[in-house]
Amino acid sequence: MMPRYDFETVDVFTDQRFGGNPLAVFTDASGMDSATMQALAAELNLSETAFVLPPSDPANDARVRIFNRSAEMPFAGHPSIGTACVLARRRDYRGASLKLELTAGLVEAALQRSATGRVTGARIAAPQPLTTAAILEPAAIAACLGLPTKSVLSDPHPPTEISVGMNFVAAAVTPEGIAQAVPDIARFRETRAQMAGSGDRLSLLIYARNADQIHARMFAPLAGTYEDPATGSANAALAAFLVSIDGVEEARFTSRQGAEMGRPSVLHLTARQTSAGIVATVAGDCIPMFSGCWDDHTAG
Secondary structure: OEEEEEEEEEEEEEOOOOOEEEEEOOOOOHHHHHHHHHHHHHHHHHEEEEEEOOOOOOOOOOOEEEEOOOOOOOOHHHHHHHHHHHHHHOOOOOOEEEEEOOOOOEEEEEEEEEOOOOEEEEEEEOOOOOOEEEEHHHHHHHHHOOOOHHHHHHOOOOOOOEEOOOOEEEEEOHHHHHHOOOOEEEEEEEHHHOOOOOOOOOOEEEEEEOOOOEEEEEEEEHHEEEOOOOOOOHHHHHHHHHHHHOOOOEEEEEEEEEEEHHOHHHEEEEEEEEEOOOEEEEEEEEEEEEEEEEOOOOOO
C-alpha cells in the first residue's frame, strides 16, 4: 500500500479563524525524505510547514523539521507553537508542556488552556540566546522597502542582524514607513550580496515601538515569503535586542503584525538577562482550521 501522511492546518498568533499565520503540520512524517518535505512545503505555499518525527531522545516528545517554500529552517516561532498545539490536541495530552527537538536546539512549549482544559495556544523559549552580527546602512534598508532614507532610523540602533536561532535584520522605522513599505526584490538581492554569510535569504523585520507596544512587519521575498503575517522567531529576537539596548534586566512586549495583509496577529514577548546571555520567549493563540492527508503515489 502507498504511504498516507495526515496533516492539519492551524492559524497561529490569533484567536480568530483566517487571522494570524497559517501553518501545516504533518503529524507523522516517518519515512518521508527531505526532498519530499521540501516539495510539500512548496506545494502548500505557506510561510512554513512542519514535519513531525520520533524524537532522538525519548525524554522529548517529538523531532520537528520546518521548511519554508524554498529551504529548511533551523527554528521558527509559529511552527513551534502550532506544532505543539496540534500534537497536544491530537494526543489528548494533559501535561503542562511539550519538548520539541529542532535543528537549532531543544524548544519547550508551555501549553495554554481554556477554563475547560482545551489547548488554546502555547509559549516557547527561543533555543538560543541573543546574538548580533552585521550592521547595515539605513539607506540600504530603505531601498529594499521603497522608502525614503529618513524613514529608517539610526536611533536607538542602526539596522542590525539579530538572532535567537534564526537570523533577521531588525530596523526601526517611522510609523509612516511601516505603512508605506513595499519590498523591492532587486534591492533585496543587492543587499543580501553585500552581507557575508547570508546565504540565499535576507529576512527583514521592520518595527515601530511605543513603550512596550510594537507594530511590526517582516519581509523575506528571496525565500518566497513576500510578507509574513506573524514571525515568532523575529519578534523574539527583537525583544531580546531591545532588552540589550535598553539596558534593563527584563521586559515584556506585545507585538502586532499582519494587519496590512488582512491577517492581524498578536505576539506576546518576554526577554531577560541571564548568565548565558539574553533569552526570549514568544507566546500566542492557535486556532484549528483544516485536516487532510497526502498519499505518496510514487511509493505505491
